[in-house]
Amino acid sequence: MYRTDIARPIRLTDYRAPDFHITDTRLDFDLHPTQTQVKATYSVERRGAEDAPLVLLGERLTLKTVRLDGADLTPADYQVTAETLTIKSVPDRFKLEIAVEINPQDNKTLEGLYMSSGRYCTQCEAEGFRKIVYFPDRPDVLSKYTVRMRAPKAGFPRLLSNGNLIETGEDGDAHYAVWEDPFPKPAYLFALVAGELDVLEDRFTTMSGRTVELKIFVDTGMSARAEYAMDALKRSMRWDEDAYGREYDLDLFMIVAVRDFNFGAMENKGLNIFNASLLLADPETATDLDYERIESVVAHEYFHNWSGNRVTCRDWFQLCLKEGLTVFRDQSFSGDQRGHAVQRIKDVKMLRARQFPEDAGPLAHPVRPASYLKIDNFYTATIYEKGAEIVGMLKTVVGPDVYRRALDHYFETNDGTAATLEDFLTSFEAVTGEDFAPWLKWYVQAGTPTLGIGVTYDAASKRLTLNLSQQTPPTPTQAHKSPVPIPVRLGLLTQDGAPLSFVHDGATVTDTLFLLTGERAQLIFEDVAEAPVVSALRGFSAPVKLRLDEPEAHRFARFRGDPDPFNRWEAAQSLAKALILDPQGSAADYAEALRATLSDATLDAAFKALMTALPTEMDLAQSLTPVDPAFIHARRKAFKTELAAALKTDAQALYDAVPAEVQFSPDAASAGRRALRNALLDLIVSVDPNTATTLAETHYRSATNMTDMIAGLNALSQIHGEPYQRALDHFYERYKFEPLVLDKWFAVQAACAHPETLERVRRLIAHPDFDRKVPNRWRSVAQAFAANNPAVFHDISGEGYAFIADEILSVDRFNPMTAARLIEAFGGFKRYAEPHAGLMKAVLERIVATDGLSKNVAELAGKALAG
Template sequence: MRTDTPQPVRLADYRPFPFAIETTRLVFDLHPTATKVTAELAIRRVGDATEPLVLDGERLKLLSIAIDGQALGANQFVVDAEHLTIAEVPDRFVLTTEVEIDPSSNKALTGLYMSGGRFCTQCEAEGFRTITYFPDRPDVLSRYTVRIEADRKFPHLLSNGNPGAFGQVGETRHFLEWTDPFPKPCYLFALVAGDLDVLADKFITMSGREVALRILVDPGQASRAAYALDSLKRAMKWDEDTFGREYDLDLFAIVAVRDFNFGAMENKGLNIFNSALLLADPETATDLDYERIEAVVAHEYFHNWTGNRITCRDWFQLCLKEGFTVFRDQSFSADQRGAAVQRIKDVRALRARQFAEDAGPLAHPVRPSSYLKIDNFYTATIYEKGAEIIRMLKTILGDAAFRKGSDLYFDRHDGQATTVEAFIACFAEASGRDLTAFFDWYEQAGTPSVTIDTDYDAAAKALTLTLTQSTAPTPGQPNKKPLPIPVAIGLLSAEGEVLRDTEIVLLDQARQTVRWEGVTSAPVLSALRGFSAPVNLTTDARASDRYVLFAADPDLFNRWEAGQTLARDLILARAAGTPDEVGEERYADALGRALVDDAAEPAFKALLLALPSEPDLALMSDPADPAALHEARDTLRTRIAVHLGDLLRRLHGEMQSEGEFSASAEAAGRRALRNACIEILAADPRDDNLMRIVGHFEASRNMTDMIGALYPLVSIGGVAREKALANFHFAWRAEPLVLDKWFAVQGRDPNEDALERVIALTSYPDFEPTNPNRLRALVATFANFNPARFHDPSGAGYRFLADQILAVDAFNPTTAARLVDPLGGWRRYKPELGQQMREQLERIKAHPGLSRNVLELVAKALDQDDPRGE
């Protein structure tokens, strides 16, 4: 067990750094095991004259230190494991340090490390301190110049900004200098050096400037970056048209690396991407990969203004850049791929990740008040809920006032490190609205529950709506305030005709009543249209009302939501031992009618076919019984497969395309529906269905169709599974990104031998635990998306995950901490399961040398009093 007691960082303790770093010059003498980094910092005191200079630094070998060219004696500074402290410094001076670091041994993948024989960096959130001594905090902005010197076997030398002088150094080495004219925090610093292929293009900005575009990838992979490059150009144009934001440097570059803890990083002018989110062609990437590449390329580009030009004063303001940028990338994706389909996908992800977070011991506000390791707050709450808050702000203010507020924010805070308060103040000023109460969304954790009761007066032709809201206690916040919640509501008749178009009701009290006149017949309520707020909604609607919405609601999100609610209630009823077989047949009939609606897009129909996931169903059960939920959901799938078998087989045939592959939203939608059909048919694996799925797999001409058939074959099990997996591995064993999919499919295997298979795969020659992509593909997929097998009654799934967390924590605490979450919800499950989950958390906590990253999350999962008082 740890003997030290790490102290939390608190928002209330924030103090500005007492020095300004006006310019930073870095010189890198790159060597895989002994890189030398010289830092020349022009420093000016801005705080109290008595304050010492304290710089962050970890795992650095200090070679020399000087002030204004004069070397410091050993008695003039102090170096410990985390800081360099100089007690007495002038008010203005130049500090020069030289350190040595070992990139090749850096398996944590933060700071400067080696990946695929190349040098690369990841400095967010606190990785720069492992490169050189510096105030590693986001409110210290500096202008950087960088000189990179390396062996010529590393032909590309890249950093932030615009390239400058270059040349040879002796017979075997060369150098290149970079200048970034825009002040930035050190977490946005980037460096890459290595042998790379380049895909080049250009973009003409709205003011007529030419920007060079470069995507750099593994040799031979340039063609696979074409879709990312196209996505980048579309994102640049969209940001100009939608937010008036123009790119500001002469060059925008993206580099793909295989070993990366995150998806991508928005370093100024030099984005570094996980290869999985940059490389795609039809043979190796699925439509989901294309969608994610489009979204993430846009996200990191949009950060140029929402994160780079304007950054965070401190890490508590992380949602300031991430929430706003997620909202921007979601809006871009909606314009590219269809608003309704994109909204459904975004809400599914929100509920799966963020609602689960809010429902457990790791619940925290969008702007937290304390942390032990900031790495642990790159969460769904910060990102996805942060985006929902921006969406609500736009809904409340309207499009024009929202754009006016964002323009004011960009103009007022350009070049600054600022706060959420300053951001909201811009929208309040631009709109003339008092947004004081709205700010509570940032400071209050938990998912609000909204209830709507209706009372229709036929004689008066009037409808009275009674809306109430409440939020359950969360760790550290037992008492909750009412929040301003925009509830989008429309009315339909029992025949599905529109009685009243969408209106926004702003629920800002615990209880509120609205009366609508002129309602000509008993209405069917369509509430929370477009998922206008991140809440759990309950209404007094009858099942018959749900069927009206499922068939006729013009709001496609609510049409999908009605179908999901019907399916959810049927599954939960069967899991509780009270099956409604008549209701299941009725649901299958209604689903069949929706699937033959010619007005509906294939992508939307594919979403209708996807039943609520088992993790989502577990959130709606108290306590959750994963085995019962799995069986009940499978039963409904089988009923649909039998009841709609002819229709599903017909749609599967109709959606087949004989033409060239297209990554368009329309073509992807047809493939999505085709694959959704066979996933349902796999629940009834009679001979003709099995032959159809095998034929689909063997005839696949793109990875979307191949994976679309591989998972159904794995779920069927037996000979079909083994043959398909063997053939897939043989065909793709040399493609790391494709092989990740092979591992992930087996992580989701619903058969009873899944855990045994997953454990065996961790000893497989292709399993690379040091590579986060491979680890996530197998271990995280199993723990997060295979609940029936992860929650094995023996507790073996929990022991397996705990073993993996401890093993990975020894070299990559950031990735290890991201594996803790599946154990953190132990209170939600049956006591016999929850106790075993808790025991594994206790085992992890007691492990010698546990990282602060893992310790923080495990301690919160264990030690926080149950806010429900249970």
């Protein structure tokens, strides 16, 4: 039996500008854990139909009073529903006062105003502000905010909000602070934090010579762990000035770390709020991956000051306008900080792991969706990562100088407005004089295109002909797909992998860029001295799947020497996938190519680490139909063991040659050496668990930083048994009072591909330190198990599916946004072999039929089931 009480979707085609704008907003908060009083005063102007009523949005609010131009309204003057406050008759200009009461302590959705570790905190994107007070909670209503908050001095010494602090004072046992934000902003960028916090302070001098005060607020005693985030912030500010000419516009920039947060971080104007896991780091508690993510996310949220705040989005259908652009900006920043080749590979790995499966399943949706039930469900890899890829393609096609001029035009033309994708593309048209309308297809079509390349070489004429084609498969809501612009960067190699020159458009080159705009095109290269190896889609110049007509030997040639680092890595991954999925596949030739790579002194350690890692089981699942998880797990394990045996002596020698660092440094070169050493350890322990146990235990026990300690723990998890349990017990005793580190302890166990893991996971959720109401802790078990442990999650018994379904339903009762994100674990069930497909379908049917299901989970589970 299926639910029929699903809310009506919101559609882009139904968009209409707001009938009213609120030019100025004053908010007065009298903070109390269960009875916070909120008074809002709005200056309202009619800009739409003369007879339109004023409709304000609100949820979980207790309405106290409504006053219009100083006069009290009675219930006869307005209508209140569970989600709206409607005043039927209002003048064209008026002052509106609304008073409500809310309960932050009981708000476990972590949206609106809630309490985290005894502090008040807000999260308003996308639709959280309506849980604070009645308001036209949509991004195209921009208002200037003045905020006064009052709280007891004891326990709440910090009173923070957006903008500039203009007044403070005392009121008996309480105190107050008044903040003013001079820049109009949508309600989703409002922020408030109150509580006991330590602060790390610094300064930054902008390119125009202004001094900006920088403050990072953290748990008491944790300020030293914010030093890397502060350094990343200052580097981000300088980079945005140098790369985009964007200077910070306030005199104060603040970040607050909180433990309970649905997202990674939030770019509220001048007061970013971060999940503590993405802000706090020191060598003993944070891995290199944590440092990388902190650097990236700090940059991302800071860059939003222009791409999201100064220029925001007209409606939530334009979400990718701010997120896709800002992800591209933070990826570019990370590339400058850590090396573009390695960063590009990491970005594509994430795209393929998260977005490609999304595009291929029932949850596929365009980068700009046409409709939604809950916008919370569209904070997806498609919006973020694919959105970033489109911006990257635009830069590739127009070149860096024109790209910079287009972005200058975009920011200057749309500053202080709520813009659309069309506005963004118009800026490219304005500086080039060309038509960029075809690029909109990337935004409005779901699905991943397949780029086909047929190769014909004529030795007599030394002519190479490439026949290019593109095709995008149907997706659940779009059967027909139009061709999209695909930039294809191409190079040629000799059979030995050396660069090979050719003539294209009258010039002799070794690399060229071609823009495929239709379904088919033919590309001809002249003066090609020998039958070449084609190096296509260099740098992953477009987010497509490549089907290249070539022999296996050509992939080995690229593996051994393609000067394009991405294509060298791509060749290795492609070969590994083919060999693993072939029951007769051998690792012998692959081992020789990898040995040559590892011994190449010209390659840096971080790149070698990436080359050493085999495709994951989830990567392999995308290349197999129907998906048989047990087959994939067994074949990958066998291939890895064979590869490790072939490279045992070399891997051990290289491992020994990369000594463990006594003095930790988070810089890219040091992180690369640790990554290589730990990748080699992972390979070595695959050969002989008995011999490897001592090495893995020594690696774990001698680690001087969290990166190496977790690597040792992961190595022991492969061996399992008593050594693994001893290490787990040791780790717990050492870090049981460190919440962020303890999350890693939970996650390692949940991701262990051992038959007893499901039973272990059941014990973990009964552990005294487990709490479903803390998103980080719940994700460290449920998400780690569902996303990172396919072998056990897809156990043929179906018990893994049932476990995750139970967890989704449990969390959905109080935090629908977080619960809904795990639905994607079942999204591609139709691609799986039986009995997996039937078992996952039954689980989805059970979820959809559950009474009281949230809109978030109902929407995604319904799509997954129908798709």
